[in-house]
Amino acid sequence: MSPRMGLTKEQIIEVAVELANREGIEAVTLATLAKGLNIKTPSLYNHIEGLEELKKQLALTGLTRLLENMTDAVVGKVGDDAVHALANAYVQFSRENPGLYELTLATPNPEDVEIQEAGKGIVELVIQVLENYKLKDEDAIHAVRGLRSLLHGFASLEQKGGFGLPVNLDKSLHLIITTFLAGLLHT
Amino acid sequence: MSPRMGLTKEQIIEVAVELANREGIEAVTLATLAKGLNIKTPSLYNHIEGLEELKKQLALTGLTRLLENMTDAVVGKVGDDAVHALANAYVQFSRENPGLYELTLATPNPEDVEIQEAGKGIVELVIQVLENYKLKDEDAIHAVRGLRSLLHGFASLEQKGGFGLPVNLDKSLHLIITTFLAGLLHT
DNA sequence: CTACAAAACTAACACCATTAGTTTTATAAT
């Protein structure tokens, strides 16, 4: 064991996650984070390299948890059932973790290898779920891009208040997915 | 005329737009903006209330120009033709104005009345373009939400490097829209 | 040419991230 066990990186990130979800990603600063941990700001540098690395870790955490939720949602399901479950899990995650979800894409440099790897997991899951629709080669890639666009666009617009009207959002999501799947069969 | 005509709000915003598109929205600070205008930071307060108002003005500018581009793209077109033109204009705008497009949604408080009004213009255009598909009441709303989700999701993921694979992106967009429209007819 | 109002300025403050150097402290070995 270390000569002195203080905070762990995991604890720090967990507090940062709660901060992001509760107060918004603007509130994720080393100053407020340190305050939440009852330490002084410079002490954070014993565990993380700086604000950029923190943001990256948060993006990784978000992608990992999002993938977990999506994976759990589709086990034992196939076809339309699986896609709807996947979509619901995606949107539910963004609703329950608004800050963390936003950080998932608001990362400093998206080309980072670790970020790309984490994102790849989600892409692969979507590919699996769309496998039953017997799409050929490139068409599968286009379809995956379409579904991801739908999910991210919906989650993002919902979060940013883009949908003004008082019409049920879950109904919208279900119908949108239904429409997309119907289109897959007729093109 | 004023006792002393210096900078105009329009000039300031134009420089800010170029800054956002060229260097990214992180670079949009009063400090760098002032430097680009060859004045000191506090002088900006003679024209704008602060950073928040600047961001809001940029969001409004972005929404206005995006709507213009979309409107120009659909004149004289109907049906699938119009939707594809709309989609192309949307994505083209986000590609040519990455920073400004991002600021369109990254505004401090999305509930702002002026922001809502500007966004409403885009929604109404999308409604018009989907009118030919004889959607009933609520279904029209769901369809508009779907198309907006697709467009924003695609533009956002493309910009954030979410689409890794070296497969043609314009082809993806075309096929995605085609799929969505086909789905509208078969549900 | 003069008065004035707006524009631009300097000075100052609070907040932020970050670095360097010091002190504290929990553990591991004696």
Next chain:
DNA sequence: ATTATAAAACTAATGGTGTTAGTTTTGTAG
């Protein structure tokens, strides 16, 4: 128990923000 040590947490300092207050400059209108 005592002590050495390495990590954790600290203080102090620097440079970058946005913002406010108060002063100076300057172009235009009379």
